[in-house]
Amino acid sequence: LSKLVVAIDGPAGAGKSTVAKAVAQRLGLSYLDTGAMYRALALKAQRSGLGPDDGEAAASLGEASNIDFGQGDPQPVLLDGEDVTSQIRTMEIGELASALSAHTPVRRVLVKRQKELVQAGGVTLEGRDATTVIAPDADVKIYLTASLEERARRRHKELIVRGQQADYEEIKRLISERDHRDMNRADSPLRVAEGACVVETDGLSADEAVTRILELCESLKGSG
Numbered sequence: 679l680s681k682l683v684v685a686i687d688g689p690a691g692a693g694k695s696t697v698a699k700a701v702a703q704r705l706g707l708s709y710l711d712t713g714a715m716y717r718a719l720a721l722k723a724q725r726s727g728l729g730p731d732d733g734e735a736a737a738s739l740g741e742a743s744n745i746d747f748g749q750g751d752p753q754p755v756l757l758d759g760e761d762v763t764s765q766i767r768t769m770e771i772g773e774l775a776s777a778l779s780a781h782t783p784v785r786r787v788l789v790k791r792q793k794e795l796v797q798a799g800g801v802t803l804e805g806r807d808a809t810t811v812i813a814p815d816a817d818v819k820i821y822l823t824a825s826l827e828e829r830a831r832r833r834h835k836e837l838i839v840r841g842q843q844a845d846y847e848e849i850k851r852l853i854s855e856r857d858h859r860d861m862n863r864a865d866s867p868l869r870v871a872e873g874a875c876v877v878e879t880d881g882l883s884a885d886e887a888v889t890r891i892l893e894l895c896e897s898l899k900g901s902g
């Protein structure tokens with residue numbers, strides 16, 4: 679299974695990171711968080727004074743920057759060598775990442791790198807276009823989702839655990855807007871890819887979702 683590619687897409691707060699990391703670990707695959715790359719670029723854009731409409735300028739910044747991953751849990755995210763792991767995990771950066779990701783020039787820069795990272799295989803990747811654009815030929819394609827309320831609850835808990843301020847109703851509103859933007863942009867909108875399995879996680883623990891995905895990977899091995 680070492681060259682296996684498992685691609686997972688889904689809306690904000692569906693539990694993609696938790697599940698993708700666990701699947702990668704269980705199968706001995708590397709883990710690629712494509713959203714972290716949009717977030718790192720958004721942070722750099724914000725520092726440069728760019729706003730959500732500055733797609734061309736953000737793409738140029740992206741061309742000129744190094745976005746790398748280190749080893750560890752949480753996996754370190756390195757922007758031009760600087761560890762920005764926790765700085766990119768705010769609602770604000772998530773929003774800017776989502777807005778900038780709607781611009782084709784921005785996607786072009788990051789998708790090219792993501793395809794290179796996936797080319798050799800042996801990876802579990804997650805994002806919004808992992809199953810549709812980055813790795814449409816992945817061995818296993820998953821659309822991981824949950825109700826808006828459940829996702830808002832999880833994101834709320836996550837922010838509180840990190841010691842950040844968080845208001846449930848506000849988070850729910852922001853996630854709903856983000857869903858709308860990610861699903862309705864013209865370039866690579868979030869959608870269920872052809873051949874993808876939809877895994878609905880309301881009422882499922884992370885472990886149960888992971889087990890379900892591992893079963894799909896196993897059945898694939900059986901079918902050759």
Ligand code: DC
Nearest residue numbers: 712713714716775776779805806807
């Ligand atoms: O998964 P996340 O919340 O870290 O992603 C932040 C934003 O980045 C998301 O709202 C849309 C964008 N994104 C994308 O357009 N394509 C991806 N493959 C991953 C993320």
